Amino acid sequence: MPTLTPGGYVDVSAPSTPAVVDVTAPGRFVDVHTAPRVTVGGPAGGTRYLHTQTAPAAQWTVTHNLGTFPxxxxxxxxxxxxxxxxxxxxxxxxxxxxxxxxxxxxxxxxS
Structure with a gap:
């Protein structure tokens, strides 16, 4: 079983069939993303987007026009x-x- 270190992450790759992942992190927030596996930098040809938020805001709206869920x-x-x-x-x-x-x-x- 992978171990989550403070400030770290665990990459759990699953086969194309549905998988169940049990995450226990007492006293910590856990952010779980479910999406097709994406290589940083995107597919061959590099499809990515950088959003810079200069004014502090509690919610950022990012219009990236990538045509996908990055x-x-x-x-x-x-x-x-x-x-x-x-x-x-x-x-x-x-x-x-x-x-x-x-x-x-x-x-x-x-990406």
Whole structure:
């Protein structure tokens, strides 16, 4: 069984059939994304998008026009250089929202 380290992540790859993953993290928030596996940088040819949020906001709206539901890595200015867990909601294949517990500025890397 993989181990989750503080500030770390666990990549659990499953076959194409449905899988069940049990996550236990007492006293911690757990962010679970379910989507087709995506290689950072996207498919051959590189389909990705960088969103920069300069004004702090509790919710970011990202219009990426990638035509897919991309993997999202968020880096808030309050923790420079460190990925930060935020809630990601896919509005459609071209738009998503990122919600933070408090207003945040920073970057979202989509691939």
């Amino acid at each position: 993997q999202v890595v968020t880096i808030g200015d309050s923790e420079p250089g460190r990925p930060v867990i935020a809630d990601v909601f896919y509005v459609d294949a071209n738009t998503l929202t990122i919600t933070w517990p408090s207003p945040e500025s920073g970057k979202a890397y989509l």
